[in-house]
Amino acid sequence: MMVESASETIRSAPSGQNGVGSLSGQADGGGGGSSGGGAAGPAAGGAGRDSAVGADSNGEMSPAELLHFQQQQALQVARQFLLQQASGLSSPGNNDSKQSASAVQVPVSVAMMSPQMLTPQQMQQILSPPQLQALLQQQQALMIQQLQEYYKKQQEQLHLQLLTQQQAGKQQPKEALGNKQLAFQQQLLQMQQLQQQHLLNLQRQGLVSLQPSQASGPLQTLPQAVCPTDLPQLWKGEGAPGQPAEDSVKQEGLDLTGTATTATSFAAPPKVSPPLSHHTLPNGQPTVLTPRRDSSSHEETPGSHPLYGHGECKWPGCETLCEDLGQFIKHLNTEHALDDRSTAQCRVQMQVVQQLEIQLAKESERLQAMMTHLHMRPSEPKPFSQPVTVSAADSFPDGLAHPPTSAAAPVTPLRPPGLGSASLHSGGPARRRSSDKFCSPISSELAQNHEFYKNADVRPPFTYASLIRQAILETPDRQLTLNEIYNWFTRMFAYFRRNTATWKNAVRHNLSLHKCFVRVENVKGAVWTVDEREYQKRRPPKMTGSPTLVKNMISGLSYGTLNASYQAALAESSFPLLNSPGMLNPGSASSLLPLGHDDAGAPVEPLPSNGSSSPPRLSPPQYSHQVQVKEEPAEAEEDRRPGPPMGPPNPSTAGPPEDRDLEEELPGEELS
DNA sequence: ATTCATATAAACAGCG
DNA sequence: ACGCTGTTTATATGAA
Numbered sequence: 001m002m003v004e005s006a007s008e009t010i011r012s013a014p015s016g017q018n019g020v021g022s023l024s025g026q027a028d029g030g031g032g033g034s035s036g037g038g039a040a041g042p043a044a045g046g047a048g049r050d051s052a053v054g055a056d057s058n059g060e061m062s063p064a065e066l067l068h069f070q071q072q073q074a075l076q077v078a079r080q081f082l083l084q085q086a087s088g089l090s091s092p093g094n095n096d097s098k099q100s101a102s103a104v105q106v107p108v109s110v111a112m113m114s115p116q117m118l119t120p121q122q123m124q125q126i127l128s129p130p131q132l133q134a135l136l137q138q139q140q141a142l143m144i145q146q147l148q149e150y151y152k153k154q155q156e157q158l159h160l161q162l163l164t165q166q167q168a169g170k171q172q173p174k175e176a177l178g179n180k181q182l183a184f185q186q187q188l189l190q191m192q193q194l195q196q197q198h199l200l201n202l203q204r205q206g207l208v209s210l211q212p213s214q215a216s217g218p219l220q221t222l223p224q225a226v227c228p229t230d231l232p233q234l235w236k237g238e239g240a241p242g243q244p245a246e247d248s249v250k251q252e253g254l255d256l257t258g259t260a261t262t263a264t265s266f267a268a269p270p271k272v273s274p275p276l277s278h279h280t281l282p283n284g285q286p287t288v289l290t291p292r293r294d295s296s297s298h299e300e301t302p303g304s305h306p307l308y309g310h311g312e313c314k315w316p317g318c319e320t321l322c323e324d325l326g327q328f329i330k331h332l333n334t335e336h337a338l339d340d341r342s343t344a345q346c347r348v349q350m351q352v353v354q355q356l357e358i359q360l361a362k363e364s365e366r367l368q369a370m371m372t373h374l375h376m377r378p379s380e381p382k383p384f385s386q387p388v389t390v391s392a393a394d395s396f397p398d399g400l401a402h403p404p405t406s407a408a409a410p411v412t413p414l415r416p417p418g419l420g421s422a423s424l425h426s427g428g429p430a431r432r433r434s435s436d437k438f439c440s441p442i443s444s445e446l447a448q449n450h451e452f453y454k455n456a457d458v459r460p461p462f463t464y465a466s467l468i469r470q471a472i473l474e475t476p477d478r479q480l481t482l483n484e485i486y487n488w489f490t491r492m493f494a495y496f497r498r499n500t501a502t503w504k505n506a507v508r509h510n511l512s513l514h515k516c517f518v519r520v521e522n523v524k525g526a527v528w529t530v531d532e533r534e535y536q537k538r539r540p541p542k543m544t545g546s547p548t549l550v551k552n553m554i555s556g557l558s559y560g561t562l563n564a565s566y567q568a569a570l571a572e573s574s575f576p577l578l579n580s581p582g583m584l585n586p587g588s589a590s591s592l593l594p595l596g597h598d599d600a601g602a603p604v605e606p607l608p609s610n611g612s613s614s615p616p617r618l619s620p621p622q623y624s625h626q627v628q629v630k631e632e633p634a635e636a637e638e639d640r641r642p643g644p645p646m647g648p649p650n651p652s653t654a655g656p657p658e659d660r661d662l663e664e665e666l667p668g669e670e671l672s
Numbered sequence: 673a674t675t676c677a678t679a680t681a682a683a684c685a686g687c688g
Numbered sequence: 689a690c691g692c693t694g695t696t697t698a699t700a701t702g703a704a
Contacts (some may be wrong), residue, residue, distance in 0.1 A: 246703090463677085463678065463679085464678080464679075465677095465678085482692085482693065483692085483693095502679095502680070502681085503679095504682095505680075505681070505682085506680065507680095508680095508692095508693070508694060508695085509680080509681095509694095509695085509696090510678090511693095511694075511695095512693095512694055512695050513678095513694075513695090513696090519694080525693090526693080538677090554683085581679065583686095642699085
C-alpha cells in the first residue's frame with residue numbers, strides 16, 4: 001500500500017488524459033460534430049504536397065513477371081480467405097454475401113445489424129460480449145469480402161494497365177510531371193494507408209464509429225481511411241471527367257495534395273452506373289449498391305477491355321469518353337503509354353494492391369483466430385485463453401493513436417472477450433462508462449472479463465463510482481478502506497496500475513462526491529460503504545426505452561441465441577452481490593433476478609439482499625447492512641472478518657484486512 | 673441550448 | 689515536513 005504511493009504520486013496524469021482526449025475527439029467528430037470534423041482534410045493535404053519530394057521516385061518499373069507473381073500471390077491469399085470463410089463462417093457469410101455484393105461500406109453492415117441506429121456504445125452496453133462477438137464476426141466477414149472484391153478489381157486493373165503499356169510499345173516518357181505526381185501520390189497513399197489501418201483497427205476494436213454520420217464526415221477527410229471501396233476514389237482527379245489523361249493526372253496531383261475529397265472513380269466511374277453507384281440512404285448512410293457489377297463485367301465480357309467500360313476510359317484518374325473499343329484502344333495507347341506518369345500510376349496502383357493484400361492477410365488471420373475461438377466455445381463468453389497472438393501484432397500495426405492502453409501493457413495481448421464490449425473503446429471509454437447508466441452489469445461484465453481487465457492495459461468501461469461500489473460489495477462486509485479500494489483497482493485492472501495519481505484522486509473525489517458512498521468511522525480508521533439506496537437513486541431511470549430497442553435490435557439480428565444471452569446478461573446485471581453477501585456469483589444472481597437493470601432504480605428494489613432490510617430498513621439514515629455492521633459492532637470488533645454476516649468470505653478476504661489484494665484472484669474467482 | 677453525469681485537475685484542510 | 693485522506697471547486701466533455 002504505502003509503497004506504491006510513493007512512486008505513483010507523481011507522473012502520468014497527462015497520458016491518460018491525452019489519450020482520452022484524443023479519442024473522444026475522434027468520437028466527437030463522428031457523432032456530434034461530424035460536419036466540423038470533416039473539414040480538416042485540406043490542411044494535411046497541403047502539408048503533404050510541399051514535402052512530397054520525399055517519396056522515392058526511383059525504383060524501376062518492375063517487369064511484368066513481377067506483377068504476375070504478385071497477382072498470383074494475392075489471388076492465393078484471396079482464395080484462402082474464401083475457403084476459410086466458406087468453411088467456418090457459413091451463416092454470417094451467407095447472410096452477408098448478398099449485401100456485400102452490393103454494399104461495400106462498413107457502415108452498411110452496421111446498419112444492417114442495428115436497425116435502431118444505436119450507437120456503438122449503446123450496442124456495447126446493451127449487448128453482451130458474446131453478442132458483440134457475433135456481430136463483430138459478421139461485420140468482419142462482410143468487410144473482408146468487400147476487401148477481397150476490391151482487391152480483385154485492383155489486381156485486374158493493374159494487370160491490364162501493364163499489358164496496355166506493353167502493347168503501346170515504348171513511347172518516350174515525359175519525365176517532367178511524372179516524378180512529382182508520383183511523389184504526391186505515394187505520399188498520399190501512405191498517409192491514407194495508415195489512416196485506413198487505423199480506422200480499421202478502431203472498428204475492430206470497438207465497433208468504433210460506424211455511425212452513418214461519422215462515416216460520411218471523416219471519410220471525406222480521409223478517403224482512404226474508410227474501406228477498400230473508397231480506394232478508387234483516391235485516384236479521382238477532380239476535373240478528370242472527359243479530360244485527357246495528362247491533364248487529369250496533373251489535376252490529380254494537385255487534388256490529392258489539396259483535398260483528398262476529390263472523387264473520381266477508378267474502378268467504377270460514376271457514369272458507369274449512374275443509378276447504381278453510391279447512394280445515400282435517408283439516414284445518411286452511404287451505400288454502394290452495385291458498383292462491382294462493372295468490374296465483374298469486364299471480366300466476363302471478352303470483347304471488352306477491362307479498362308474500358310460504359311464508354312469511358314477507366315484508367316485511374318481518367319474518364320475520357322470513347323465511343324467504341326477501337327477508339328478507346330487508341331486513347332489508351334496515346335494517353336496511357338509507357339511513360340513516367342503511367343509508370344507512376346501503375347506503381348501507386350501496385351501499392352494499393354499490396355496494401356490490400358496486407359490488409360487481407362491480416363483480416364484473414366483475424367478471422368481465423370475468431371473462428372477458432374468461437375468453435376472452441378461457441379457460446380461461452382470467456383475472456384480469453386485464445387492462443388491467438390494475432391491481436392497483439394495487428395491490433396495497432398501502425399503507430400497511430402492508440403488508446404491509453406499503450407505502453408505498459410502488461411501482458412497478454414488479449415482482447416476483450418466481448419470484443420467490443422468495453423475495452424474497445426478502450427480508448428475512449430473514459431467518458432461514458434456503460435456500467436452505470438445502462439443495464440450493463442458491472443459485476444457480470446467483470447466476472448466474465450476480469451481476467452482480461454486484469455491483464456490488459458485497457459481502461460474498463462465502468463465509472464469510478466460503479467467500480468468503487470463493486471469493490472466494496474465484493475467484500476464480505478461491504479466495506480473497504482480507501483487504500484483497500486485502491487488495491488482493488490490495481491488488482492483488478494491493469495489499467496489502474498498506471499497513472500495512479502490521477503485515478504486515485506478520482507476515486508477519492510467520487511467517494512466524497514457521491515452520497516451513495518458512506519464513510520464510516522472505525523476503530524482502525526475509516527471505511528467506506530455503499531448505500532445501495534442512494535446508488536440506485538442516483539441513476540436516472542432512463543433504461544426504460546432501451547429494452548425495446550434491444551429487442552428490436554436483437555430481432556433484427558435474428559440471433560435467437562443472443563437474445564437468450566442478452567436476457568441472461570440483464571439478469572446478471574442486477575445486484576448479484578447483494579443477494580448473497582460474499583457471493584459474487586453472477587449465476588446465482590441471474591437466477592434470482594429475472595430482470596432489472598442495475599439501474600432500474602426505485603422499482604428494482606427487489607434486491608433481496610437483505611430481504612426486508614433494503615427498502616424499509618433503509619429509511620433511516622442507514623444504509624443497508626453494511627453500515628450497521630461496521631458502525632457499531634464493527635468498531636468494537638474491527639474488521640469485517642468476523643463480523644461479516646455473510647457467509648464464507650473468500651479466503652482472500654480472510655487474510656489481512658488490507659493485504660488481501662496482494663494476490664490476485666480472490667474476488668476474481670468468484671466472479672467468474 | 674440546457675441540464676446532468678462523469679472525468680480530471682487541483683487547492684486545501686485535517687491528521688498521524 | 690511529509691504523505692495520506694477527504695472535501696471542495698473548477699473545467700471539460702458526452703449524452704439526454
